[in-house]
Structures are given as structure tokens and as C-alpha cells.
Amino acid sequence: MEPDAGTSTPGRISRDDVAYVARLARLNLTDSELDGFTGQLADVLDHAADIEALDLDGVAPTSHPLPLSNVFRADVPTVGPADEADHRLFCDEVLAAAPAAEESRFRVPPVLGEAP
Amino acid sequence: MTSGTASEMDGWEVVIGLEVHAELATATKLFSGARNEFGGEPNENVDPVSLGLPGSLPVLNEKAVELAIRVGLALNCSVQASEFARKNYFYPDMPKDFQISQFDQPINGEGWLELPDGRRIGIERAHLEEDTGKSTHVGGGGRIHEASYSLVDYNRAGVPLIEIVGKPDLRSGDDARAYVSELRSILVAIGASDGKMEEGSMRVDCNVSVRPVGQDQLGTRCEVKNINSLRSLGRAITYESRRQVDLIASGQEVDQQTRHWNEEDGRTHTLRSKEEAFDYRYFPEPDLVPVAPSAEWIDEIRAAMPLLPGERRHRLAEEACIQPSAAALTVERGLDDLALAAMDLGADPERVLVHVENNLADGQGALTADAFAALVAMETGGDLTATQAKTVLADLVDSGGDPAAVAASHGFEAMDTSELEGLVDGLIAEHPDDWEAFVDGDEGERRKKSGFFVGQIMKATRGQADGRVVNEILERLAADA
Amino acid sequence: MSAVSLAGAVRSGERSARSIVEEHLAAVADGEGQIHAFNLVTADAALERADRVDAVVAQGGDPGPLAGVPVALKDNMCTRGVPTTCGSRILDGWRPPYDATVVERLDAAGAVIIGKTNMDEFAMGSSTENSAFGPTLNPCDTTRVPGGSSGGSAAAVAAGFTPLSLGSDTGGSIRQPAALCGVVGVKPTYGAVSRYGLVAFASSLDQIGPFARNVADAALLLEAVAGHDPLDSTSIPASAPDLLGVLDRGVEGLRVGVIEEISGSGPTGLEGFAPDVQSRLAEAAEALAAAGAVVEKASVPSTVFGLSAYYVIAPAEASSNLARFDGVRFGLRVDADNTVEMNAATRTAGFGDEVKRRIMLGTYALSAGYYDAYYGKSQKVRTLIVEDFARAYQSFDLLLSPTAPTTAFPIGEKVDDPMLMYLNDVCTIPSNLAGHPAMSVPFGVGDDGLPVGVQVLAPANGEPSMFRAAAVLEAAAGGSAGVAP
Ligand SMILES: [Mg+2]
Numbered sequence A: 001m002e003p004d005a006g007t008s009t010p011g012r013i014s015r016d017d018v019a020y021v022a023r024l025a026r027l028n029l030t031d032s033e034l035d036g037f038t039g040q041l042a043d044v045l046d047h048a049a050d051i052e053a054l055d056l057d058g059v060a061p062t063s064h065p066l067p068l069s070n071v072f073r074a075d076v077p078t079v080g081p082a083d084e085a086d087h088r089l090f091c092d093e094v095l096a097a098a099p100a101a102e103e104s105r106f107r108v109p110p111v112l113g114e115a116p
Numbered sequence B: 001m002t003s004g005t006a007s008e009m010d011g012w013e014v015v016i017g018l019e020v021h022a023e024l025a026t027a028t029k030l031f032s033g034a035r036n037e038f039g040g041e042p043n044e045n046v047d048p049v050s051l052g053l054p055g056s057l058p059v060l061n062e063k064a065v066e067l068a069i070r071v072g073l074a075l076n077c078s079v080q081a082s083e084f085a086r087k088n089y090f091y092p093d094m095p096k097d098f099q100i101s102q103f104d105q106p107i108n109g110e111g112w113l114e115l116p117d118g119r120r121i122g123i124e125r126a127h128l129e130e131d132t133g134k135s136t137h138v139g140g141g142g143r144i145h146e147a148s149y150s151l152v153d154y155n156r157a158g159v160p161l162i163e164i165v166g167k168p169d170l171r172s173g174d175d176a177r178a179y180v181s182e183l184r185s186i187l188v189a190i191g192a193s194d195g196k197m198e199e200g201s202m203r204v205d206c207n208v209s210v211r212p213v214g215q216d217q218l219g220t221r222c223e224v225k226n227i228n229s230l231r232s233l234g235r236a237i238t239y240e241s242r243r244q245v246d247l248i249a250s251g252q253e254v255d256q257q258t259r260h261w262n263e264e265d266g267r268t269h270t271l272r273s274k275e276e277a278f279d280y281r282y283f284p285e286p287d288l289v290p291v292a293p294s295a296e297w298i299d300e301i302r303a304a305m306p307l308l309p310g311e312r313r314h315r316l317a318e319e320a321c322i323q324p325s326a327a328a329l330t331v332e333r334g335l336d337d338l339a340l341a342a343m344d345l346g347a348d349p350e351r352v353l354v355h356v357e358n359n360l361a362d363g364q365g366a367l368t369a370d371a372f373a374a375l376v377a378m379e380t381g382g383d384l385t386a387t388q389a390k391t392v393l394a395d396l397v398d399s400g401g402d403p404a405a406v407a408a409s410h411g412f413e414a415m416d417t418s419e420l421e422g423l424v425d426g427l428i429a430e431h432p433d434d435w436e437a438f439v440d441g442d443e444g445e446r447r448k449k450s451g452f453f454v455g456q457i458m459k460a461t462r463g464q465a466d467g468r469v470v471n472e473i474l475e476r477l478a479a480d481a
Numbered sequence C: 001m002s003a004v005s006l007a008g009a010v011r012s013g014e015r016s017a018r019s020i021v022e023e024h025l026a027a028v029a030d031g032e033g034q035i036h037a038f039n040l041v042t043a044d045a046a047l048e049r050a051d052r053v054d055a056v057v058a059q060g061g062d063p064g065p066l067a068g069v070p071v072a073l074k075d076n077m078c079t080r081g082v083p084t085t086c087g088s089r090i091l092d093g094w095r096p097p098y099d100a101t102v103v104e105r106l107d108a109a110g111a112v113i114i115g116k117t118n119m120d121e122f123a124m125g126s127s128t129e130n131s132a133f134g135p136t137l138n139p140c141d142t143t144r145v146p147g148g149s150s151g152g153s154a155a156a157v158a159a160g161f162t163p164l165s166l167g168s169d170t171g172g173s174i175r176q177p178a179a180l181c182g183v184v185g186v187k188p189t190y191g192a193v194s195r196y197g198l199v200a201f202a203s204s205l206d207q208i209g210p211f212a213r214n215v216a217d218a219a220l221l222l223e224a225v226a227g228h229d230p231l232d233s234t235s236i237p238a239s240a241p242d243l244l245g246v247l248d249r250g251v252e253g254l255r256v257g258v259i260e261e262i263s264g265s266g267p268t269g270l271e272g273f274a275p276d277v278q279s280r281l282a283e284a285a286e287a288l289a290a291a292g293a294v295v296e297k298a299s300v301p302s303t304v305f306g307l308s309a310y311y312v313i314a315p316a317e318a319s320s321n322l323a324r325f326d327g328v329r330f331g332l333r334v335d336a337d338n339t340v341e342m343n344a345a346t347r348t349a350g351f352g353d354e355v356k357r358r359i360m361l362g363t364y365a366l367s368a369g370y371y372d373a374y375y376g377k378s379q380k381v382r383t384l385i386v387e388d389f390a391r392a393y394q395s396f397d398l399l400l401s402p403t404a405p406t407t408a409f410p411i412g413e414k415v416d417d418p419m420l421m422y423l424n425d426v427c428t429i430p431s432n433l434a435g436h437p438a439m440s441v442p443f444g445v446g447d448d449g450l451p452v453g454v455q456v457l458a459p460a461n462g463e464p465s466m467f468r469a470a471a472v473l474e475a476a477a478g479g480s481a482g483v484a485p
């Protein structure tokens, strides 16, 4: 049950890869964290390489464990006239819990660029 | 930078493909029961789902799916089994920092849209996705780059969108505008969207490339964003295609970029280049299950579809023996049902369409098909002149009624031909030179003089004479002269 | 006293809900200092709630099947107005503006929520050492971990702080701590219990389930919280199964297979199973056979690849689920000059190392050029596991394995070696990947005197027969579990 003793695959995750995904994930890493994480992620991915032994040609992927489809809700607002007061309370709680808000809106530092 | 359209640029062809996002006309959001409403107080139409609160889960709005299927059917797409995926990127107006969209399995596959001139523009796909919130940039004149902070309102977050991706089949700004306006008519006709570009419920991104005429291979394209009206769409295409031609002509290359249309300076500006492309890490949305509309459901939706603008054009064109493109204005004004009904009652198609196009710009008002048909019959029977008919029509639109009675109330009666002949004889005697010029003159001269005589008779009769009858008399007398 | 009898006593007016709640709050006050099972004890609200239950009884009403029974909630289930931290600094102090569906169901059933239990941050861990608020200790031996990630919920039940608690299980996070703490822990069929209001770790794997000191109590709690919820698209469109009603039916004639690959008994299976754990498993199999079940060896070959698939799929989903913790709408914000830097500063300060590790792993597995090699392949492995189980369930009604390879390990032993820690979940992960129910039942102790759990696995919606087998095992092991009265 020990992890495979590092049969290093060509695609072994590099320090640059880790720096790239950290940026994508909006995480700042120090140099030493970068080193540490690179080794640990490589260990996990090396272990995952055991599935290379499987013949997966023609196998369909499973993304849902349940064979459900067509689950819908009716196009009816949750908040009816009777729930108006509770809804206001909800909106107030939401804004009160915000790190920063102004004029009923969430305040953020400059966003620099358009949405992608 | 340049006048004239880019398509006139010698030797260059402009290739355009559009991505149109339209908000669907549902009562609630795509994945929750928060209201889908324009306006209102900020952060009022929200709930845990549309705010992306931890623990919240999406549940698909059935009506949004139905509207998406309607769009698919209207655009001749294959309506198919689909799945939602997550498109991951950080942005403050995106509550979950991923957008739930459809990626490799859209609900509508390939289809096409027919322009009024009969050309078919390919549709790549039309898929469902959720809208984002809206940021207001404070300070720096509201511009994003100079703002000192931003305020985010999530009222729009989660509103259902249909994204219609067109194939690069358009060749000019006019083409693009015709496509968008046809698409808007279709979306409005089927009740899928209100199509309001000015309220942002319909948004257009535009892929533009240029290539030498005759070349098959596509040039490097740029995507232009922030186009807010049909007018800007034409302007942006003109600017962008000229920019690309100028680049190539000066020996440079077009860089694949996303560009931003600036309405004020009339230019496109770099947003980002291909190298800065986002790594969206799409994967199947695990909180939603696949959508597999049954054939019965699709048939049901199909059966309930109204006639589409294109079908209406064809229907009218056939009845009136004209080109579908000539029926476009009538259909656009929503007067084709009236016109067809009047024609059914025996009204002359040509006169009907002339009135619709020239005299019914503001709609039919109180005008009924019966009254319209009776009016046209009076006109073609010589009981009313064109000018009189127009006056009567205006009254019918305003307050309805019987055309004969309205005509009588104006004192319009048909002038007897012999009475007219007497007037024409008198006029010829008064103006012998003009008469000679009419009889002996060439085509142009003859037309000019006939205009003179008819004008004089109209003056003398205060418009009660029928111009066509006057012309007939003139022709007959000239032949005898 | 069991939850079943406590609820009975309250409903019949024999005992007040207040006295029950006070008794358990006293136990918490007494022992919590040594265990740290809770992130928050909601004593005042619990007493108030108990009084309301008592008022219903006084008026001749029926407060519900869980009348007056204390329940502790893992701290990743949203409670309106009550802090919900997920064991993370990034949500420290956040009060959700809404209740999870399970919270509403507990309320409707007359239960009394007494607090929020400690957990590995965002449910990522197998020892509850990854909590931003310090580790939970195992009530059986406070030098040992309670397992995780629902370690607080397991320990709270094992220590007698509460008869019932809810945890969440993504790869074993209910069953493994149940085994290590010597209590019953159930991961229901995927979709049996609504996930609405459960802060997601890996959406296609997460399930909420009960901890209890005996099988009947676990059944009681599961019946109360299960059943269709229109707010969760992946919720099974059926009402909760009757479990209490079938508990005493025994296992006569049931076919039970012991999975070779994840019990250390097969030639091609995984290694690393402690001999004492293997012995208890063998005794459990014998006990079922003695009760009339047909017990044989079973093979579910692809279960050995479950861990690999899991450690791609779960982080991938997590990397996306945890993106929303960006400092914009709720929770922690660390200010910076612009939003990009604010997001990063907030996440860097707010997330612990294990969470960062899994976010990066998942981001990598989904990123351009790697999707097919990692995420795509793992989903195919998932298909193989589903198919292998389906094949096995043609021959068997239930399957059996250890819950965890070893008994509770010492605190600190595996914190620096993530891969070693992950190996704790080899037996539990396959059920999550398949969406099947599985539960851990205490079955004796190891050579170190610490509890050993046996895992009963069933096909989707197979909870009734799974609980029947669990009841037989419980009886064979000598009754109620836990270290407390
Ligand atoms: Mg697009």
C-alpha cells in the first residue's frame, strides 16, 4: 500500500506548472512553498499513474453517479408577496455579511480589466 | 478613418461571424427562483443560488429550456440531448467564480437563419448559460482602468441567456445588421426574448477577419466586444476590417486578439491577445443532471410555435406575387395579417402593399381588413383618387368606420370623365405651347408636360380628379392631334 | 440512553426535552476541553428549542420522531444566523443567511441542534488535524486522531456529548472516523440526503449521513433527513426508505461477499491492512454466516484504482467549488490594491495547506492539455468501478470490507505525508465513486484496544438490507458502541 516508488512519467508536474496553477487558482506561494507543493503534488500524480495500466479505450466517462436526467423546476418566483418581509431580511443579512458594501452593492477594489 | 463600407475595399473580402447573447424572457433565473427582472433596487433579485453562497445548488428552469428549444427550432437547429459545464474564471461579477454554460453538448446544434434577401446564414450552435452580475466603476469617470473601486450588483447574475453562435457567413456590416435584426425579430416573435439591445438583453460580439478576394482560407480573426446597437455594429465592422486591411497592406500581420469597441472615438482597442487566452478548465457541472428533451416535448413545442418572420414574408410574397424581400417591411411592421386579409377580400395586392409601406408606418390602428379592402376597391374602381384614398385611410386608422361614408364626409366623389375632358380642352387652349411640346416632345419632355397638365387639373379640382384618368385623356387627344 | 428511547420518552411526556438537552450540555462542558469536538456549542438556542418541543408535548402535539434529541452538525452545513466555518479561517465568523435542507428536516422532526462540530478544513483530510481551529482528539485515546474529515461529529457521539450527529462523506469522511471512534457511521446512497446547504467539497461525491452509537439510532436519524428535495437536482425522487421497520429482519439467505481487493486477502489487492483489522473482518463475516447469510469471497478488481481516480476527481471539483471564496461577498477579505490581488491575498491567508494542495491538484488536472490525461481518465476509471460493482451485485446482495486499514493512528503521524494520509480511504472511496451506500459498524477492538470498524456496502438504494446486516453485526459484537454511557 506504499505509493509507487516514483516511476517518473514524462509529464511529471514541474515547479513552473505549480506556479501556473497557483496563479490560475489565485493563490500566492512563497518559493519554499512552491518547492514543497511541487514534490507533494508529484507524489499524488505518480500514484495516480497506476491507472495507466488499465485499458480505458472505449470506456465512457462517468460524471454523475445517479442516472437521472431532466430535473427541472417550474418558472415560479420563490419569493411571493407573502415572503417579501423575510426576503428583505435575507438581503439585509447578505449585505451585512459582505466584507465591504456601499449603496446596497458589494464593494471591491479596482478590477483592472473586463471579464474574459 | 474611412467612408464607405469595408466590403468596398478593393480586392479584400471581410468575413464576419457573430455571437449573440439574448436574455430569455422567463419570470425567474436559470437555476433558481430569484426574479428575472430589469431595474429595481440593487441586489434585490437574489437568493443563495444567484449569489453563489456556499452550499447553494442550481436547479434548472424548465421554461428556459423550453424557450431555448423554441430558439433552436426557429433557427432550424438540431435540438439534442445536452449537458451543462462549468467555465472557470475569477471575476467579481461572477458569484461562483465559474459560469454554468454548455460546452461540448449544447442543446441546439447546427442550423441556419434566412435573411430577408433569401440568403442563408449558418448557425453553429445555440446554447443555454447564465448571465453575470453588473459592476459599476466608481471614480476615474466610470472607466474600468481608472476607477478607484467598483460596486457589484447581482440582480442580473443567473438570468438565463441563449448564446447563438453564427458561422462566418456574413460579408459586410450591412449583412451583420440584417442578421442581427432578423434574429431579433425571430426571438421576439417566438417570445424567447424582448430583444432590447439598449437594456442589454441582447448583446453582440463580433468576429472579424479579412482576406484577399478569391482566397478560401480564413484570415486571422479578432473578436470585437461591447457593441451596443445595430449602428455600432456596422461602424465597428467598418473600422475593424479597415484596420486589418491596413495592417496587412503595410506588411504587418493581424494578431489574434479580443478587442473592445469604443463608441466615443469610433475605434476598437486591444483587450487581450491570444497568448493571454484564459484557461477555463471546463468540466461537466456535477450539480446538474443531463437534459434530454423527449421527441414528444419537442413536437409539442414545435406545434405551439407562431409563424416566423421568414415564413410570413414567404406567405405574403406568394399571395402578392412579389419577391420575399419586397414583403419584408410589411412583415416587420406586423401588418402582413391585415394585408393578407384585405387581399383575401379581393383588394389589389399592389395597392395594399403601397398603402402599408407609405401610409401605415404607425400601424393599423382602428383599420379593419374589411374597411381596408373596401377602400382599395373604391380606389381601383376610380371612385377615389390616390390622394383621397390616403386621406380616408388616415381617418380609418384613427377612428375606424366605413370608407364610403368617410369619403363622403370629405366631399370626395368621382369626377365624371366628360367633365374632365371639358377641363382638359380648356387647359390645352390656354397653353398651346405646352400642348405642342407634349404632343411632339421626346419621352422626357412628354412626361414633364403631362405632369404640368395633371398638376393644373388637380389644382382646378382641388385634388378630386384622378390623375390616371387625366393622363388617359391627354394620351387620347395627343393621338388624335 | 439511545436516541430512539430518548425520543420515545419525550413524546410520551416521560421526560422533558430540556432535561435531556441540559444533561448533554453538561457532558459537553465536562469533556469538551479534552476532545475539542465542537467549533461552536449553541447552548442557549438549544435550550430554547427544547422548551418549544416540551411546549408542543404539553399541548398534546407530536413534536416528531426526533423529539428533544440532541444532534450535532458538522460545521459545513449552513445554519441561518449561526456561524458556519467549514473548519476554515476563510469563513471564520460567517453567518449563513439560510438553512441547509437537513437543518430544516431536523427542525421538522423535533431534533435539538446543540452545536457545530470540528472538521478537516472543507472536509479535506482523514484525521481532523487540518482544522484551522486545532485538531479534535479521539475520545477512545486522546493521543490518537478521531479520523476525518467528520472527526468532530464522530468524537461528539463517541464521547457521549450527543446521541446523534451528522457528518459528510466524500471519500470516507463519515465511515472512517466512525470506525476510528467506535461508533456507527453511514454514507447513504448518493442523492438520498439533500446536499442543499452543505458547503460543497466534491459535488459528485459528497453525501450527508448520520453518526450514532447504535444502528437503530442511525436509522432513525437517516429516515428523518433523507427523501427528495427539489432544491437539489441530484436528489433521488423518492421518499426516505423505511429502515427502523426492517432492522430486525436478520440476514437469513442474504448473499454477502468479502471484497478481496480492499481487505488485504486477495493476490491482486492492496496491501497495508493491519492483521487485527483483518481478523475482526473475518469474525464479522463469520457472524453474518452464523446468522444465516451466505458469505463468500468477492472480487471487485477496479476498486484498487479508486484512490487514484478519487484524488483527481475530488480535487478537480473542489478547485471549482472553492473558487467562490474570493473575499467579495462573504467571509474573510484581505485588502489589496486591486481585485485580483485581493482575491489572491484572501485565499492565501484564508486556506490551509491541504486545501491549497487540493485546489492546485484539481486546477492542474483540469487545465489545458491535462484534462484527458487526468480528469478524463479518472472518470473512465469511475465507470469501471461502477461496472465492477454491478457485476459483483449480480452474485451478492451486500459486500463487506474493513472500513479503514488500521485503528486510530497517533496525532501528527501522517500530517507531513499527504499520500500516506490519503491511503486511509482506500476502502471507503469506491462507494463514493459509485454513488452507493456503505456504513461502518464497530466490531471489536484491535491489539491496541482501539475500535475496529467493519464496512457493509450495498448497491444504490440498498440501505434496508445494509442496515439489516449492520444490526446483526452489532448484536454479534455485543451491542452499543462508544466509550460513554
Ligand atoms: Mg462566447
Ligand SMILES: [Zn+2]
Binding pocket: B021, B129, B163
Ligand atoms: Zn456566452
